[in-house]
Amino acid sequence: MVLDYDAATDILYATCPDMKQEEMLHIYAAFAVMVKTLKEKNIPYLILDTSSSQLDMHQEDYNTILALLSTDLAVTGLQKLARLVSPDEKREGIVRQFLKELDAHQSLPYVVESFTSKEAAVTWLKEIK
Template sequence: MILLQNSILRLEYNPATDILQVRYPDLQRYHLSEIRHSLQIMVETIRNYDVRKLMLDARTTSIEIEEEENRQLTLELAGMLSKTRLTKVARVQPSDPEKESRAQRNIEAARKAGILNYEVGTFTTPEEALIWLKA
């Protein structure tokens, strides 16, 4: 069932598997405050529905912000997610190796900051991600 759909995010939840599927938003500087607000809504939805598993699909995400802004956004999101009862987050990686490399550096920064209290897995397809989340 679709819990939220706006110009930035679409939250699709399957109560049978307790998996929330989200297409990670395009990161554009002029929409950054709206993106942050939508990510806060996503976290509130995770909290309200007591979601335990999240799939973030970043295959088509465009990144038009500086690397430091991107890292800060990742750390903010990781911190907000750590205050929920999530146990697993599956990322479907972008096909661009540079974008994926940047994402992995950001995840490592969140790990070093000690704010990841859930498992994070990275996959090339949504099907692989869903198999891992259901296991």
């Protein structure tokens, strides 16, 4: 996972690692570093780029990682998360369903939106509501 912080916009840009079954612990550790960075620097905006990462794990395990990440992000001060979507429609369907179920069961303190371009994501993150 590569992290890049832009202090001018207060946006942390993170590239999602490949999601491989045999790498689950490493994946969670990488997300933990991202969460720690968000928390320590009190960063309100995150772009999570999943556009080029591969998914090769059981759906239940993928959902577990998404659930843990969602819970961990909830205590960081994050306000907006912009996802750069994967071209894998099956994966995007899983994520959409996960977010729908998550929204029905708990209220997250941050907003999640999906985008196909970094420029659109940055524009949304910089909008003041």
